[in-house]
Amino acid sequence: MSSAVDAMFKPFTFQGLTLENRIAMAPMTREFSPNGVPNEDVAAYYRRRAEGGTGLIITEGTTIDDPVATMGHNIPQIHGEKPLLGWKNTVQQVHAAGGKIMPQLWHVGMARNPDNSPHSELPSVGPSGLLKPGKQVAEPMTHAQIENIIAGFASAAADAMRVGFDGVEIHGAHGYLVDQFFWEGMNERTDEWGGNMANRGRFAVEIVKAIRAATSPDFPILLRYSQWKQQDYAARLVDTPQLLEEFLAPLSDAGVDMFHCSTRRYWEPEFDGDDLNLAGWTKKITGKPTMTVGSVGLNGDFFGAFVGQDAEKRSVDDLVERLEKGEFDMVAVGRALLQDPQWANKIRHGQHDQVRQYAGDALATLS
Numbered sequence: 559m560s561s562a563v564d565a566m567f568k569p570f571t572f573q574g575l576t577l578e579n580r581i582a583m584a585p586m587t588r589e590f591s592p593n594g595v596p597n598e599d600v601a602a603y604y605r606r607r608a609e610g611g612t613g614l615i616i617t618e619g620t621t622i623d624d625p626v627a628t629m630g631h632n633i634p635q636i637h638g639e640k641p642l643l644g645w646k647n648t649v650q651q652v653h654a655a656g657g658k659i660m661p662q663l664w665h666v667g668m669a670r671n672p673d674n675s676p677h678s679e680l681p682s683v684g685p686s687g688l689l690k691p692g693k694q695v696a697e698p699m700t701h702a703q704i705e706n707i708i709a710g711f712a713s714a715a716a717d718a719m720r721v722g723f724d725g726v727e728i729h730g731a732h733g734y735l736v737d738q739f740f741w742e743g744m745n746e747r748t749d750e751w752g753g754n755m756a757n758r759g760r761f762a763v764e765i766v767k768a769i770r771a772a773t774s775p776d777f778p779i780l781l782r783y784s785q786w787k788q789q790d791y792a793a794r795l796v797d798t799p800q801l802l803e804e805f806l807a808p809l810s811d812a813g814v815d816m817f818h819c820s821t822r823r824y825w826e827p828e829f830d831g832d833d834l835n836l837a838g839w840t841k842k843i844t845g846k847p848t849m850t851v852g853s854v855g856l857n858g859d860f861f862g863a864f865v866g867q868d869a870e871k872r873s874v875d876d877l878v879e880r881l882e883k884g885e886f887d888m889v890a891v892g893r894a895l896l897q898d899p900q901w902a903n904k905i906r907h908g909q910h911d912q913v914r915q916y917a918g919d920a921l922a923t924l925s
């Protein structure tokens with residue numbers, strides 16, 4: 559093993575789960591699950607990454623049991639007999655290859671275009687029915703809808719545990735439903751689900767509590783969150799460490815076991831005057847384990863990927879340094895691992911030069 563990257567290959571234990579190393583596969587939507595059922599191809603795709611030495615796989619977003627949770631016919635679901643059998647097979651294959659795997663639980667909220675989605679007759683749902691800030695296209699969610707969706711996350715987690723997943727990640731990032739509650743721009747409610755930070759965080763807090771109640775005291779619960787939104791790349795949830803603390807404390811208290819802090823470039827400081835990135839601040843504030851993400855091994859961020867841009871390789875030396883300092887505990891890798899399933903093994907053996915070059919057309923096949 560190349561000692562230069564030792565810190566990435568130390569096991570990590572939290573919530574009774576031991577991961578073989580610090581590398582996680584970042585969740586990446588593929589839309590290769592016909593009618594929401596993850597098939598043999600999906601299982602083989604994740605198995606390849608486990609065989610390639612990835613310590614933890616976080617699946618693509620997989621939608622909970624609500625008719626308007628999904629925005630595509632081929633996005634995998636995590637409810638119903640066939641999808642759950644498909645996931646069970648995926649879990650078994652990843653475990654057989656020595657990996658660990660968690661599903662990313664997803665409700666897309668107002669990001670859904672009914673015309674391209676199952677149940678096109680139904681309107682999309684969001685805290686205030688806004689398509690984007692200031693643009694109202696639907697009624698605000700009712701209390702019954704809110705309660706049903708919280709229950710949907712809980713039953714998805716219970717099913718995930720039943721089919722053998724090693725934990726779950728709640729998708730609370732990028733402007734999808736959970737983040738629509740967090741973000742003032744999309745949440746104009748004046749009841750207990752909107753307004754101040756505590757109220758905007760309540761939806762996620764209740765999801766975490768419901769998942770805990772439906773699973774077991776030691777079932778790992780991850781929460782992914784981000785400042786940026788797909789509706790507005792420049793949007794921010796918080797501008798100071800104090801506000802970040804106000805945001806995170808109730809989530810941490812509710813039982814989040816690890817925060818997955820989604821940024822575009824892990825080397826960028828989150829606030830002026832300190833080098834810590836978002837995962838660094840989150841760990842410092844909550845004392846909980848954190849996972850960083852964003853352009854690991856690459857020099858161009860992933861927004862470029864959606865317009866077919868290539869990205870050159872970038873050294874992981876500064877990442878290793880941050881891991882060694884304990885700024886964060888885990889590192890999620892997106893595109894680099896999409897392009898090269900053997901990424902972790904190659905990095906481990908000092909073969910960064912042999913990692914496949916990231917090409918912009920990787921998104922066409924997602925294989």
Ligand SMILES: Cc1cc2nc3c(=O)[nH]c(=O)nc-3n(C[C@H](O)[C@H](O)[C@H](O)COP(=O)(O)O)c2cc1C
Pocket residue numbers: 584585586587588618619662729731732782820821822851852853854856859860863890891892893894921
């Ligand atoms: C094709 C593609 C699909 C993605 N789908 C998801 C998703 O389902 N859930 C999610 O939280 N992030 C998703 N992301 C964001 C990635 O998880 C990751 O945060 C981002 O690609 C940055 O990591 P990278 O620079 O290593 O690629 C996606 C990214 C890509 C490129």
